[in-house]
Amino acid sequence: NEEKKSIKLKGKTMGTYWQVKIPYVPNQLHIKNLIQRKLDEDEKLLSSWKKNSLVSKFNKLKKNQLLAIDKKFFKIISIALKINKKTYGKLDITIGNLINIWGFGNQKKPHNYPSINKIKQVMALTGMKHLSLISNANKHYIKKNIDGMKINLSTLGEGFAADHLSSVLKKEGIENYTISIGGTVLVKIKNKENSKIIAIQKPTDKIQSIHLLIHLKNKSISTAGTYRNYYYLKGKKISHLIDPKTGMPVTHNLISVSVISSTALEADGWDSALLILGFKKAKILALRENLAVCLITKKNNTFSTWISPCFKKFLINT
Template sequence: MNKYAVIFTVAALLLAGCDKLSPPPSHSQAWVAEGKTMGTFYRVTLASPPPDALVGLQEQINQVLNQDNHELSTYLQDSVLSRFNQYNGAEPQPISSAMADLVSTALRIGAKTGGAMDITVGPLVNLWGFGPDKQPVSMPTQSQIDAARARVGLGHLRLSEDVNGQWLQKDLPDLYVDLSTLGEGYATDHLAALMERRGFTRYLVSVGGAVISRGLSPQDKPWRVAIQKPTDREVDAQAIVDLQGHGISTSGSYRNYYELQGKRLSHIIDPATGRPIDHKLVSATVIATTAMEADGWDTGLMVLGTEKAKALAQQQGLAVYLITKTDRGFETWASPQFKPFIIEGLDDPREKH
């Protein structure tokens, strides 16, 4: 997974159903597994599981994450995605049904956002110094941007299925696909599916900024998560939500950036302009039935900016929470579908509906 394409984030404050921010539950009440994967961190918390039900679980968690990494990594040269990116032909290449579902979701959301969420935007991300290439010492020229944009576009990618399986095809030899925009949600859903197969009905799972839950916490209360305030100077909650068994993901422009020639440049690139976004929307959170669905929408909404993101959320009936920087401070907006999930955070007088 491209560690530079970070999806920021439902805050690192994962709440175990408490009314206020508090430490995670003790290991006497919960079983916790955590570690690194895909250039980020994962965490699995189970509420009061029977000890004998945990046999072999850590090994299976590792297997799920290793398999996802083997499919989606752009750093592993032998991953399924890396082999596809290295292939310069036009013949369809085989992929798994799970990866086909991810690509299908990306293409659908990409179309609905008018191309704002684009899994082929990698050349532009690299050009602006947020990929494996080094940070530029000067602003890219318009000709460099145009050249990179010529290698970008969802229209160059085709997903198909037949009796022999699922296939991915490109009509541009050097098209570069990066699935990290949805990868954290993809892995989160797979870990949740593992918990279901093992018979666990009370869990909170996260990979990076994508989170999903089911059932109650060790305190027999709903699992709750905090949406982080959009600042790189503190870790505090802007709002607290009860997931109610749903997935959640947040994209933000307030941490992964650098300054060049006196200008602050975000890691979120607008495919339409080929440049980092420069509007005032700083955080977009989405709640959906799966973590992957939420993970797919948040970046596209961030690219669109506040007003277009609001309009699309209302048109599509999405559960969306936006934070916008204004001259008066941060203003928040929640779609009607998001509001039932909120526990705390809408008492700010600057909130706009």
């Protein structure tokens, strides 16, 4: 019977795909269009690829000019500042120029390694200390104190959008849903119903297979990996995750990090930052911050998995 069936809505956003599962509703097309419209709105705020986005406007500002932002934009930047501090600077949204020269922003992938000089030159335009949020009489502003600095919110945008969609669906009276955008998943379930089973994929681009299963209810999970978004340059793998301290893409053997959190924004922020930190530091930080984290490392073609105490309760033993 139709009432029991769930429906899957799908589309494209932010250079990736979105999918929303909800219980049957007669006005599917209305919900689908609403979701796409809200995602388009978020893209207009956050995209480095759209010339007129708020991010692009900020990127064109001269130093010390103020740009008015709303509460939602204030929130995403605040989370970026918070995670930046806690991860010793590994999450750094001011590395827009660095992301561009490595070919993961709005510039083409390079055919040659960027020179040390080029990397140094571009790194001089980075650093969260050059970015500030200002609040005055309920109005919010953002500014930079060096010319040429560019922000890139790719590491937080999908989580931000998933939280946003969650509040949109709630307003529509939908109580059970699973939202996926890129590597971020948000599960919302009405109290009396069971949790939802989510798979963490094996960290390989060859075949899609399940590495482990978790159950999730009213939480988000986000996975960052160096195993999918990469290209080869002179025979070397170039990952999309860049260490802001060296200006270089990461090459260590921590290849997948999943983080469970109460908001998709936080999960999406932490996963990439922990991955860039590397196994030892990520593990220490996960324990200290009580994060629900799954770390997968690869050595001689075998995977090892470490799960933090907070992650254990989500695990389904198979």
